[in-house]
Structure formats: structure tokens, C-alpha cells
Amino acid sequence: DVKVTQSSRYLVKRTGEKVFLECVQDMDHENMFWYRQDPGLGLRLIYFSYDVKMKEKGDIPEGYSVSREKKERFSLILESASTNQTSMYLCASSFWDRDGTQYFGPGTRLTVL
Amino acid sequence: GENVEQHPSTLSVQEGDSAVIKCTYSDSASNYFPWYKQELGKGPQLIIDIRSNVGEKKDQRIAVTLNKTAKHFSLHITETQPEDSAVYFCAASRGNTPLVFGKGTRLSVIA
Numbered sequence: 001d002v003k004v005t006q007s008s009r010y011l012v013k014r015t016g017e018k019v020f021l022e023c024v025q026d027m028d029h030e031n032m033f034w035y036r037q038d039p040g041l042g043l044r045l046i047y048f049s050y051d052v053k054m055k056e057k058g059d060i061p062e063g064y065s066v067s068r069e070k071k072e073r074f075s076l077i078l079e080s081a082s083t084n085q086t087s088m089y090l091c092a093s094s095f096w097d098r099d100g101t102q103y104f105g106p107g108t109r110l111t112v113l
Numbered sequence: 114g115e116n117v118e119q120h121p122s123t124l125s126v127q128e129g130d131s132a133v134i135k136c137t138y139s140d141s142a143s144n145y146f147p148w149y150k151q152e153l154g155k156g157p158q159l160i161i162d163i164r165s166n167v168g169e170k171k172d173q174r175i176a177v178t179l180n181k182t183a184k185h186f187s188l189h190i191t192e193t194q195p196e197d198s199a200v201y202f203c204a205a206s207r208g209n210t211p212l213v214f215g216k217g218t219r220l221s222v223i224a
């Protein structure tokens with residue numbers, strides 16, 4: 001089975017802190033994605049990556065950055081956390097040359113106080 | 114870019130009845146349409162998908178239909194059970210582009 005893991009299920013941080021959310025997949029997927037999920041807004045794409053060292057902005061990249069130093073790992077970074085970044089963060093991965101099916105991790109619920 | 118609209122946002126059905134969730138998309142070049150189910154405390158999981166070269170696909174109690182001309186696709190769940198209660202998301206993409214998701218439908222199956 002495809003396994004996408006996220007470093008934390010729940011995280012509480014203070015305004016202004018630097019926050020790292022880690023995602024690891026074990027299926028040798030080329031593509032990895034970060035979404036945030038908010039009630040009534042669905043899943044919104046923050047950043048994605050098609051390969052190591054590569055990154056592309058999604059629909060809402062402001063306030064976030066990413067890092068992909070290894071194929072299996074994709075990190076989301078909040079340089080200076082703000083209260084409006086309180087949300088559920090979901091990581092996903094997929095193959096490059098196949099059907100686009102994305103596999104999701106369990107999510108990290110981040111609260112910024 | 115692609116825009117996906119999903120309706121209804123909430124749906125309550127009696128156990129054993131059918132449930133239908135509808136989505137429309139804007140990009141005629143989209144060719145892949147998956148449906149995800151998200152249970153409480155979990156990430157979304159793929160339950161069924163359809164490509165633009167077919168009009169319907171079934172998997173036991175779940176079916177998806179696609180109308181390319183009208184640019185809409187639907188999820189049909191028959192003989193609903195309490196474990197079908199979840200949030201369902203539709204999505205669309207063209208080839209190897211990121212999925213664009215609808216805003217979700219919260220389905221409640223009442224026993």
C-alpha cells in the first residue's frame with residue numbers, strides 16, 4: 001500500500017515562529033503536493049514539486065515556502081507563522097507519467113496562537 | 114485555469130437510499146476526474162475515478178458518470194450505509210497537472 005506520512009498530527013505554534021511540516025512517501029513518486037483545507041473552502045494547493053529540487057507555486061503560496069532535497073521528502077515551511085495560517089495541512093504524492101491519482105497523508109492540524 | 118463547482122455542500126439520506134453528488138468543471142481539456150472520500154481525522158482517499166474516454170464507471174455500490182459535452186460528472190452511491198458518512202470531494206485535471214478540487218459535500222447517512 002502507498003504510504004504518505006506527515007510528521008505531526010497536531011501542532012500548536014505562536015505567531016512569528018518558523019514552522020516546518022514534513023511529509024514522506026514510500027512509493028517513489030515523482031510528484032508531491034501541499035494543500036491546506038479549511039471549512040467551506042475545500043482543498044487549496046499551496047505548492048507542488050515534480051522532482052527533487054523543483055518547486056512550483058500553487059493557488060495560495062503567499063506566506064509559505066517548500067523544500068525538496070530528497071525524492072521521498074517534501075517540507076512545507078511557514079517562515080513567520082500567523083493566525084490566519086491556522087488550518088489543516090495535507091500532503092499528497094503521485095507518479096509523474098501515470099494517471100494523476102494522488103495519495104494523501106493523514107494531515108497536520110496546525111494552530112497558530 | 115480550471116474551476117470545479119460541487120453541489121450540494123451537505124446531503125442527508127436515510128440508510129438504504131441513494132445519494133448523488135454533482136460537479137461541473139470549466140476546462141474542456143480536463144480528462145481525469147477522481148472522487149475522494151474523507152473520513153473524520155483522516156486524509157482524503159480515492160474511491161473511484163473516470164477518464165474522458167468513458168461515460169460511466171461502476172464499483173459495487175459506487176458509480177460515476179461523465180458528460181463531456183455539458184462538462185459535468187456525478188457520484189452515485191446506492192444502498193447507502195452509515196459508514197458512507199463522510200466528506201466527498203470531486204476533482205479534475207488535464208494530464209499531469211495538479212488536481213483542482215471541489216469544495217466538498219458532507220454526506221450523512223441516517224440509520
